[in-house]
Amino acid sequence: MNIRPSSRRSPRLRRLALVVGLMLAAAGMGTAQAASAPDPVKPRTTGSVEHTGPVPGGYASWKDLLLDQQKMVRAADRITAALPGDGGGYAGLVAAPESRELRVYWKGRPPKAIDDLVGRLRREVAISVLPARYSARELEGEANRLIRANRDLITSIEPLQDGSGLNATTASAGATRTAISGAAVPVSVEPGVRPKVASRWDDSPPWWGGSVWGTPSPACTTGFAVTYQGVSKMLSSAHCASVGQTAADPTGQVIGTVTHSNASRDVLLIGTSAGSQVFNNPVNSVATEFNNAVIGTTSSVVGQYVCTSGGFSGTNCTIRITAVNVTINVGWLIQGTVRAEQQSFTNAAGGGDSGGPVEVTNPSNTNQVYAAGIITATDYGTQVPCTGYRPTGRVCTWRIYYSPWSNATTAFPGITLP
Structure with missing residues (x-):
């Protein structure tokens, strides 16, 4: 998102950048300079990644809501894993923690295997099976x-x-x-x-998610440490760079080389030493940074609450999924994305946050997070004041699109967290 044009970028990406009018992510930041001092010590403290504001549905706390949400998402995963090969009459899923139920929509009558599975899952979570017009x-x-x-x-x-x-x-x-x-x-x-493809600022090996990177100017954010084909990689957005380009942090320190890319899913991999941690900070404040362990992945279900951790915008929470399997047109088509909206209509993400973590707090330990996906695009029709490390000179929005973890597994079969 919002990448400064580089002479090393491929002609295709330069043309696409012109078509979608990508603005400069690092306006007023100057060019990256080679590091002349040792890397700073990484933060070795953890902090809680927390939602703010009133808790929906009469829950006593966000922890209680997230615990119910976690049960619903796990049940949703069990159901989708049991679908017939062609999907049958399955239409969709909605997690409704405010109503304390998971809703399953089906065209026609579900097969006995699905009925039986839902019956077993109802021991843990309320599930409604509702009729659908189309599959x-x-x-x-x-x-x-x-x-x-x-x-x-x-x-x-x-x-x-x-x-x-x-x-x-x-x-x-x-x-x-x-x-x-x-x-x-x-x-x-x-x-x-109007979807637009969208630190932290001086990280060191092993590289963590949520830190700023570019080729070479700071323009995007790292996502999650992964392992692909037995090699350590860092996941980020495909529109940030091309295969063969060198990724660097804002001081000019080399992170690694882009080894794989898939534009239709907006995911790429940087070959590097990467650690299973992400940078976060208290919502509405970047005075203190902390790190959180990434303990697993999570599916993305309509109704689910997530947080973002952009290198430019910082950590923002109380962002709710409103649509999945969205195809967005940003001059080229990006498939399988998730639309999510900040519920108080404040910043969800903005310029420079592309590739950054979309995460779900572990309700049993708010110092840990699950990887939901990486930030892909913002909706320029929902602009709001920016937050974070660069609150001016960027465009930020309350509605975003992100590439879920399933986009990474589709693009790179066999990819896993370390």
Whole structure:
């Protein structure tokens, strides 16, 4: 997101940067300089990654809500893992912790295996199985057809989790009627949505997630340490650099070389020594940084609460998933993304945060987090004041899109956390 053009960038990425109008992420920061002093000592203290504001649904605390949410997501994973090969009549899932239930939508009658599984899962979490008009497979096929036929009009599209149809976004109200003409399923359209592909500032090996990097100027954020094909890597966003480019921190210290990239899922890998920690800071303050252990991955389910940890914006929480399996059009199509919205309409992420961690707090130990994905894009139609280390000279928004962990596993089969 918001990358300063580099002469080393491939012609394709330079053209795409012009098409989507990526602004300079490091406006007023100057160019990176070679490090002339030893790296600082990494913080060796942990801190709690916490949501703020009133707790929805009458819960006594965010911990109680997150514990119920965790049960719902685990149940959702069990259900999706048991789906037939073609998905059958499965339409979608919604975690509704404020209503204390997981909602499963199905076209027709679920097979006995799913019914039996839901019955067993109900011992741990309330589950409602509700009727759907269309299956997820039907909606995904129509979504792909519509956005490819209307690339100049549709900015994002995704299936509704209740199986009732599709939701599409357009850059302007005037594009609405044309964009959905001939649709085979109901389509709701929201105009004015403009996705834009979107430290911390002096890290050292083993590199942690949530720190600033660029090629060479600071422009993006590291995501999570991973292992791929038996080698240590750092996960970040594909739009940040090309394979073969050298990644460096803001002091000019080399992190490593970009070894793998997948633009359609917006994920890349940097070959480097990476540690299973991420930088965080108290929400609304960057005076104190701390580190948190990454203890696993989590699926992304509509209704779920997540936090972001951008190298430029810092840590922001109380961000709720509103759509999954979203295809966004930023000059090229990025598939499988997740739309999420800060519930108080304050900053969720902004310029320079691309590739940074999207995480879920472990309700049993708020010093630990689960990897949900990495920041991909912001919606320029939802601009708000920026937070963090560079609160001026950037664009920040309350609605974001991120590449979930499933995008990384799709692009790089066999990838794991260390």
